[in-house]
Amino acid sequence: MVTAKVWVLKKHFEGFPKNSDFDLKKIELPNLKDGELLLESVFLSVDPYMRPYSQRDMKEGDIMIGGQVARIIESKNPAFTVGAFVVARSGWRTHFISDGKDLQFLPPSWPESLPKSLALGTIGMPGLTAYFGLLEVCKMKPGETVLVNAAAGAVGSVVGQLAKIGGCKVVGCAGSDLKVVYLKKIGFDEAFNYKTVTSLDEALRKASPDGYDCFFDNVGGDFASIALNHMKKYGRIAVCGAISQYNESVPQKGPYVQFPMIFKELRMEGFIVSRWNNRCEEGLKALLKWVMEGKVKYHEQVTEGFENMPAAFIGMLKGENIGKTIVKV
Numbered sequence: 001m002v003t004a005k006v007w008v009l010k011k012h013f014e015g016f017p018k019n020s021d022f023d024l025k026k027i028e029l030p031n032l033k034d035g036e037l038l039l040e041s042v043f044l045s046v047d048p049y050m051r052p053y054s055q056r057d058m059k060e061g062d063i064m065i066g067g068q069v070a071r072i073i074e075s076k077n078p079a080f081t082v083g084a085f086v087v088a089r090s091g092w093r094t095h096f097i098s099d100g101k102d103l104q105f106l107p108p109s110w111p112e113s114l115p116k117s118l119a120l121g122t123i124g125m126p127g128l129t130a131y132f133g134l135l136e137v138c139k140m141k142p143g144e145t146v147l148v149n150a151a152a153g154a155v156g157s158v159v160g161q162l163a164k165i166g167g168c169k170v171v172g173c174a175g176s177d178l179k180v181v182y183l184k185k186i187g188f189d190e191a192f193n194y195k196t197v198t199s200l201d202e203a204l205r206k207a208s209p210d211g212y213d214c215f216f217d218n219v220g221g222d223f224a225s226i227a228l229n230h231m232k233k234y235g236r237i238a239v240c241g242a243i244s245q246y247n248e249s250v251p252q253k254g255p256y257v258q259f260p261m262i263f264k265e266l267r268m269e270g271f272i273v274s275r276w277n278n279r280c281e282e283g284l285k286a287l288l289k290w291v292m293e294g295k296v297k298y299h300e301q302v303t304e305g306f307e308n309m310p311a312a313f314i315g316m317l318k319g320e321n322i323g324k325t326i327v328k329v
Helices: 050-057 116-120 125-138 156-165 177-185 200-207 221-228 258-263 273-292 306-317
Strands: 002-009 022-029 037-045 068-075 085-088 095-098 145-148 169-174 190-193 212-217 231-239 267-270 300-304 324-328
Touching: 002 095, 002 306, 022 095, 022 306, 037 085, 037 116, 037 306, 068 116, 085 116, 116 300, 116 324, 125 156, 125 212, 125 231, 125 273, 145 156, 156 169, 156 177, 156 212, 156 273, 169 177, 169 200, 177 190, 190 200, 200 221, 212 221, 221 231, 300 306, 306 324
Parallel strands: 145 169, 145 212, 169 190, 212 231, 231 267, 300 324
Antiparallel strands: 002 022, 037 068, 037 095, 037 324, 068 085
């Protein structure tokens, strides 16, 4: 019998999550039945979506939602062999039992030299979010100018690099000078620290005087309100996230989008990457190829120890990460 450690949502978040909002518990797992397998988490993901989704979908006492790369340590399912690695969405757990239906193998061409944790980041859900958001929502074209905020994060950093592969000029903004240096290093044409510029309006104008064809929005709030005024006619906005509002205890007012939307004839579309679940293989294959070719670079913020899951989550929401935040068990 295996004892699993799990993190549960002890109390719904009010404002920024706190360590006291979580509870670490132990659960005795039953013996396997035919068709089942036992897995141990090797890498766990923390992502911004967990903040609003926990409020919408979870009850206090539920195990925190999230994904992991896990190793199969026992199997009574002929489709899964012991020692194989899979991507799962079983929440913040060290061990869990599955019937295999909710598991996804890493691409068969995954090289041994590549960290398997990338299946939670650049070659996983965040990478697919960038891929389909740019290709299907923004419908970027060569020669266009693409704006992305939270650009040094797990999604934004991939957005910028895919836009460069697509022949676009890319402008990114982030919340520290160190992140701006990173964006320049991975190929962004222009990048600035939104926390230190005198005027966001002027910074956006200076980075691209002609405006923006595509805006990949991970932040929402005031940034989005100002950025809309810098869109070119017929510009497209992909609304991926609203991290500026996730921890607000009092809802923000605005932004009021009607005037720029009407006069510039803009198209704004919100999306969730699961819309393209039937095309996951296509996206992962392309992302893996670009990573192996060095066209897409990655950075992981790795925290050691399952006991540090809440700290990694809180730090990510505060913008302490560059690239993807990962917890190594």
